[in-house]
Amino acid sequence: MSKTVTINDVARTAGVSITTVSRILNNKPDVSPETRKRVLEAIVQLDYTPHAQAKNLAAGKSRSIAVLYPAHSNGLSELEFEFFVGASTIAAKRGFLFNLFVNTLSEHTLLNLYRSNQIDGVILMEIHLQDERVHLLQENDYPFVMIGHCADNEGLSYIDLDFETSMLVSVDHLYKLGHRHIGLLSMSKALRDAGYGPVVRTGRGYAQACARFGLTPLYYEAPTTIEDAYAATHRMLDEHPEITAMVTLHPDSSVGIVRAVQSRGLSIPQDFSLIGIVIDRIAKLISPPLTAITFPAYLMGERAAQMLIRMLQESEYEPEQELLTPHLIIRDSTGPAR
Amino acid sequence: MSKTVTINDVARTAGVSITTVSRILNNKPDVSPETRKRVLEAIVQLDYTPHAQAKNLAAGKSRSIAVLYPAHSNGLSELEFEFFVGASTIAAKRGFLFNLFVNTLSEHTLLNLYRSNQIDGVILMEIHLQDERVHLLQENDYPFVMIGHCADNEGLSYIDLDFETSMLVSVDHLYKLGHRHIGLLSMSKALRDAGYGPVVRTGRGYAQACARFGLTPLYYEAPTTIEDAYAATHRMLDEHPEITAMVTLHPDSSVGIVRAVQSRGLSIPQDFSLIGIVIDRIAKLISPPLTAITFPAYLMGERAAQMLIRMLQESEYEPEQELLTPHLIIRDSTGPAR
DNA sequence: TTGTATGCGTTATCAC
């Protein structure tokens, strides 16, 4: 932890003013080749590194972005990790620090992040249709983007998976395989009541799909644990033994469903089909490998970070809204209805 | 993005000097109750927030820590995510920003993080027995802790799972179930050659266990993908049909093994037993639910952050080295040898 | 082409 070498030291060593050094550091014009050479030599000789903090203070920026992911609210899954890695990669490329907040922040704390100049902008995750954080940041005119989107997205930037279409695609696939009784096991009622985007939108998509194909909606919900999904599946099949296929939103739910179905002596996909909305890595881990709507989390993290950084850097930034087309990957959990 | 309210504004409004305001903000003594009251009112009235950047510049610190996780080197898994969440939680509690770097940093970039005052310390992950990053930071006397540990840890702080004992515990469990031909499917040869801690140490533990129980070592290695593990398992069972149990280090490898074993008409755990070193969440996701050495990643992330922050804050910090006792959780992938 | 002076928002030293 040697003493910091400052621009002053460089200036003195090179026999110039700090202004000149600053010019050279920032590639400004109007510097004679000789002085530039002399300064660069001094920089190398002293092994000088600009002090990012001081730079940012002078510039009135922080050159760091943050992602807000309330991890403890909803149970961890692997999805978020890929978001982070994608976003962090872009941030690093653009010279931004990437901060991770995994705890729910109070309004005060969230605003303070901006006001204390610790971050320039945030990526919001786990978006609800009516999201307090969004209102708060919008009112205060602080830069942010969302992974997910609200009911009203006027003027906002976001990237999201098209969950409604995801359900249409899923039901379509199952319908074409001959299934006529297709259930949806969604997430918890609490999340639906709270207006959690993916839950609400898959619900809508499912309703639309049922209407389109003339199917009776069989909508169930359960917390996203293996055990809860297991129990819920048994309930579903007790109440509706005609069900031959299901769709679900979470890896743990998928596994619960698989186990419940198998415990009834049915095999997948011979007797029963299942589609999940799950990242590829996990879909492949499950047995049988899950036919799934790919969740391109890494890409979404990248895009979110790109949007945010552009928002921060471009004076005439126009909001970007991106709804990704769902892509169904057929593996071993779906087959023709018997 | 309203104009920043500074300590100056507060001072003016309260009719005092900025020194006095600063005193009050930092709970220094020697302030009359009346002025304190007046200043506090001004703070509330103006909705003032201290400027973290300026504070840190004056203090010569950054109040932020970072975790270095070279995500792209070794394939993503879920382990790391829990490290991050644990570490980030502690950082937030202690008032530190938590930065995430998922790309391999050059020596220069790594040192610059410190020298440019962007971070006060880092948590190093994916530690190798001889780790350049460790040497580099040690030479420069920059604060860091490791998740994992080196060959020589003199003066270093770390938290790690005791991988050697993990293997002893695993083999012991299998031995007691009557298994006499127990294989280890490790990670890639490249990782072993590079001296990647978990690979080397599990290898050692396995060798010790075999010696202790009088077993013939059956050590194989494969990249940690389902496909590679699948192929490797077939190779193992072709060459050593006597194998009735295996241990492995990665979720994907576990799944590959399960599928290979089952493809040979064997069932788990009736005909074949398997133990993984895998976080609980994933062990439960796999079918059959995996008997596993729990990987307490969340806890390890917490501990690493605690160590680092103490190192940063305590003048007389003594290195802490913590090797966690492995804990075997028996699920459905192990049973008596036939 | 180069340098001087001032500001960024805070803390700390030292007077008063």
Added chain:
DNA sequence: GTGATAACGCATACAA
């Protein structure tokens, strides 16, 4: 008790 004033390390208008 309180208040100037000088750091912290850099950028930048304005002079020269």
